Every structure is written in C-alpha cells, then in structure tokens.
Amino acid sequence: MFRTSRRWFRSATALALAGLSLSAITACSGDTGSSGTTTAAESSAAAEATSAAAAEAVTISYWIWDKNQQPAIQQIADDFHAANPSITVTVELASAYRDYWTKLQTAATSGTAPDVFWMNGPNFQLYASNGQLEPLDDVFASSLSSSDYPQSLIDLYTYDGHQYGVPKDFDTVVLAYNSQLFADAGVAAPTDTWTWDDVHAAAQALTDPSKGIYGMFAGFYSQEDYYDTIYQAGGYVISADGKSSGYDQPEAIAGIQYWIDFIKDGSSPDYATMNDVDPDQSGVMLGNGTAAMEYIASYSAAAILDTPEGQAGHIKFARLPAGVQEASIIHGLGNVVYAQSAHKDAAKAFVAYLGSKAAADVQAETSTVIPAFNGTQDTWVASFPAEVNAQVFIDELPVTVPYPVSANTSAWANQESEILSKAWSLEQTPEEACAAMAKAMNEALAAE
C-alpha cells in the first residue's frame, strides 16, 4: 500500500500539485477544446462522407432548447427524413435555456456550431452581424413566401436587407388561473376587462395562509412577467432608437412595483420560496394548486395543462389585465443555418421544410407553440379543450409589443436576473434596482 518514505511523498505531492494547479488554469481552454474537438472530428468525418459520394446520406444537426417541444420537433425531423431519405437530422436538446446560448456561442467561436439551430430575437443581431448565419434569401426566393408569416417576425430576422431566419413560431403572454380556487374563495373569474387593481384585489382574496395557497405567483421572468407590465404601465425597456434604457423611467419602475406589491402583502410567495421551487420552470405552483394565478407564455400552455391541476380541468386562460394600457410581449423563434455548415444545401432544404405548413401543423396539433405560418394558429387553438379558452393567446395580438432587442441584447439582458432580483428579494426598492439596471444597461448599449 502506501510507503511513507520522504522521497515518495515529495515527488508524489509535487507531481500531483503541478497537475492540479495547472488544471485550474486550463479549465477554460480544456472545456472548449474537448467539446470543440469532438464536433470538429464529427463534421470533418461527415464532410469526407459527402465528398466521397454526393448522393450518399448526410447527417445534419439541429439544436433546440425546449424539452416540451422535443416530441413535435422529432416528428418533423422524421417526416423530413421520410421525404428526403438521404438527409438525416439529429435533434439535440440543450440541457436548459440558460446553457443553450453559452454552448452555442462557444461552439460558434470554435467553428463547430450545429448546421441548423433555433435563434431568438435577443441574440439574432449579434449572430447576423458577426457573420455566423447563412443568408436565406435564396430559400425564400425558391420555396418559401415571406407573406406566409406575420410581418413583425419577418422583420425580426432581417438584417442589412437579408433574410437570415425562417419564422418558426410566436408567443404571447396571458394570465393563467385556477378556476377551482376562484370558485372555492367565491371570487369572480378574470374577464377581458380586468385591470391591475382587479388582479390585486382577487389575489388578496384568494390568498389563504392556513391552506398554503397564494393568490399570485409573482414570477421573475422578463418576457412573461415584468416586460409586459413595464409596457402596460406606459414605460419601455429600450428606447425606440435602441440607444438608451427605459429602466429609470417612472413607468418602468411602476411596472416592477406591480410585482413587488404582491410579494410585500403576502399574496405571492416570497422570492426565496419561488426561486427554491425551480427557477427554470414556470407554472409549478400553479400546477400543484398552491398558486391561483400566474402570467405564462404560450409555449408553457401545454405543459401547464399537463400538471395535476391542469389535468383536473382547473387551469384556464384569460387576457392580461390592463395597467395604464393593454400590452403583451410578442416574440418568436426563427430557424437559422450556420454560415460554416459543411452541408448548407441539406441544411437549407431542412429549414425550408421547417417553414412549411406541414411542419407548422405538427407543432399546432401537439399544442406546443403557436406556429408562425399564417392560418395554422387556429389549429393550435383547436388543439386545446374549448373551456381553457386558449383563444386569448391569439386575442392578445392587436396589443402586442415587440420583444425589446438591440445589437448585443444579451450584454444587458444577462444582467437583469442579477440586478433586478434584488427588488424581488426585497433587498432593494424597485427604484434602487431599476436605477442600477438602467446604469448597467446604458453602459452596455454605449459599448455596442
């Protein structure tokens, strides 16, 4: 076993030490290196395969981040493979949304990003302006028509006059509520004309500490929660010219204050409780009957109806309550092709299929997301039971506000969770947190 000689220990410790302290310094490069090498090896192997015989099978990779959508996406990939037997699509699910962009940007830096991947508004301009995306103008010229999609989504994925993304879906935000808890507490169900005051009064009436029931889940998600209320209060996140932050405006502060009020008077769980549940998953407390209301986006609708309370038929949807004005954030994903893809033709054929009505119908029928392809939205609504009132997601369209973006959105948006969480945890007032956020955001915008 161990021979405790002086020399043994000296050399063993010195060697182990050298290795370990070096591994500290190389943790960074080691990570990138290893993931990069594998993918590079794979793609070069695949590249050889194509050059050997052009008609031979190629495999392209497709990255997504939402596990709720994985079955529908896999179905679409399988359908595509059936129609194009020479092209196989590997659908890869990132472990979580927050890791997706880290992983993708690292892969793109080393030239090994997937052939086709999901893109969103906040990241689009960064990727397009850095030459990471393949223009899809030819795909639109040959097999797609931009008039098949909402204009706002076509605009979202246009950069410098070129179309880089095929609109995949869009999402709007609504109020989800537990109708059983409303009935139990004798509170009237939300209507289309509800205002902030109505929500607040209902939340207080629904709260029952003895049963552990909260009226509202005052979540901490930008798109689903505070972006909507900032615009409802008449404020803005980013100025129209994209040069300055709106966080220091009194309206934006009012939009944040709206959520803090629920936490302060106990009609929402405090931030520690909410963050302890699962910070990456919305609708958990709504789904287990401990919260009566929560703002949710359309991509979570199917998952929330699949929770115990949803399956019992208690969860329903209503229009977002109005503040000074009505507003609901609209955002949509796009499918894009990597500029350094080794199989651009196959990748373009696949994004064209992803933009087709057939692919939109699969997404609509599985209730996952509202497809961007015009005319398939009704299929999505019809995929839900009539009584949950999924129509409200579409009814929000006239009052939707585009998701706030800039040339390098994540440079400031990434700081929101750290800075604004201090307001949710009541460590700072909304004024203080918003002032700090405006400062950080203006610095980031100035650096663009």
Add this chain to the structure above:
Amino acid sequence: MTALTAAGLAGARVKGQPEPGGRPVGRRRATRFIESGWGWAFILPTAIGLGVFYIVPAFTTIWFSFSSWGAFGGHEFTGLDNYRHLVTDPDIGYALVNTLLYTLMLLCGIPLAIYLAALINREKLKGKGVFRTLYFLPVVTMPAAIAMVWRLIYNGQFGVLNYALSLVGIQGPFWLQDPRWALLSIGVIGVWSSLGYNMILFSAGLQAIPKELYEVAMIDGATRGQQFRHLTVPLLSPTIFFVTILTIINGFQVFDLIFLMAGRSNPAIDRVQTLVWLFYQDGFYSHNMGYGSVIAVLIFLLTAVFTAIQFSVQRKWVNYV
C-alpha cells in the same frame, strides 16, 4: 485531476523501486539507456496528453489574459487592461472571501475523514466493505445528481431538513436562498462529497503504520487517546499534508456545486460566488475570454502561493518514517 494524481503516484513508485542488481558493470550504462528509453516510451501518451490539454493551454491562457476578445473569437492585445479591471472589480473581493471560506470548510472535513477512517479500520468492525462503499459513493456520483437531491433536502418549504427541524420546533431558513446560510449549506455538501476520497487516502495511511508500534505503546501504558495523539497523527502526517494540499486546490476550484445549487438569479449569489464561478460568468456567459483568463491566472497564482507556503511549513510538522 484524479488521473493525474494516479499518474503522479505511478511515476513515483517506479522511481522508488530497487535497481535490478547483479549485472556486469560494463553493460550497466547500455541497460540503463534502454531502460530509460522504455520509461519515456511508457509515459509518452500521458506526456503528450498533458502537453496538449494542460501545459500548452496554460500558457495560452496567460497570453489571453493580456487580450480582449470579440463575441465569436478574434482577439487583440490590450496589455494590462484586464488586470486593471481586476483590481477595481468589486465582485472579485466577494469571490475571494467566499472561495477562502469554502476552502476553510473543506479543511474542517479533514479531521472528520481521519476519525471515520480510523473507525472503519478497526479490526472488529463488521461489514467494512459496506461502509467503505457507502462513504465512497458520493465521490463517484454525478455532481448534477448530487445537487438535485440536496436541493430537495434544502428546500425551504418542502425540504426534508426543515421538516426534521420542525419536529423539534425549529423553523428552518431557506438554506440556499438566505445569504447567511447559503455558503455554509453548499460547504456541507462539499465536505460530504469529498469525505469518501479523503477516507480512502487516510485508511491507506493508517494501514501502513506498523502494528508493533501500538503494541509497544500499550506496554508502555498509553491510553487509546494517547496512542491516537502521539502515534497515529504523527505517523499519518505525510498523508494529512498530502490531503491538505489537495483539499486547498479543490477548494480554490469549486464551481459545479455553486453553479448547480445557486444559479444567477439566486438572491444570495454575492455570498456564494467563487473565483471559478466568476471566471465562468465572464469567460463563457459574457464571452469576455480575456478577463476570464485573468481570473484563471489569479486562481493559479493563489494556488501556487498557498502551496508554496505549505511546503515551507511542512518541515515543522510532517514526520517521514
């Protein structure tokens, strides 16, 4: 990391082995040459791996620390800019203190590991294998799985820990969300998961202590406590030294537990963020590789300084037989 340690041990053992004797002196040099050639051949694969994946990147990291990076690679030399930023970055101070506190907690686990190793090595103990397996299990379990289970245990509302406390009338805090408790809670997991590995090292050290010494001590009338203090601990000191160095290095590198247990939106993040966490945030999340490299260099220098201090102090307390 573990592989490296094993390589280190193997290298040392080859060195310590006696030279095969009885050969004519004239052929000795040739034999030696052939032997050393084989030696090099055997370590070549490891040496290449070390060079490519550790040593070369270590130097490029130092080079990157003087540069600024674009969103998708491409860097330019910016001199000491990153280092100037380092000095004025308030997060570094928090992270440094948190890292040191976490390392201190890990060090507190060493006496526990010695004690448990001594218990497990008792002659009369039945089911030694079972105990060893149980204690070693956390070492071979995936950190993500460990974090998931511990998050459930620590949950402020439904967690097992707070339920147990409620039975004795204590209202437990939100362990992972409360700035006063978060680092301690994560430190406990760190100690728990490194216990098994340290115990194996200590158990090996204990078995290397000759039994005759204890017999002699018993004849001289030493109690069990005295035996432990005056015999076991001094004879185990080389292992303690070794484990201390490993623990400090591991402590300086803590990341996965913080990443999995806390996360960015955690209200206690100021109190749990460590140097490697900052390195990840700056290098990979914000894609500021240059600044990330500076933090890596800082971690490297700290590790080097702490280890150098330990090597100079060890002469005063480590006993080699």
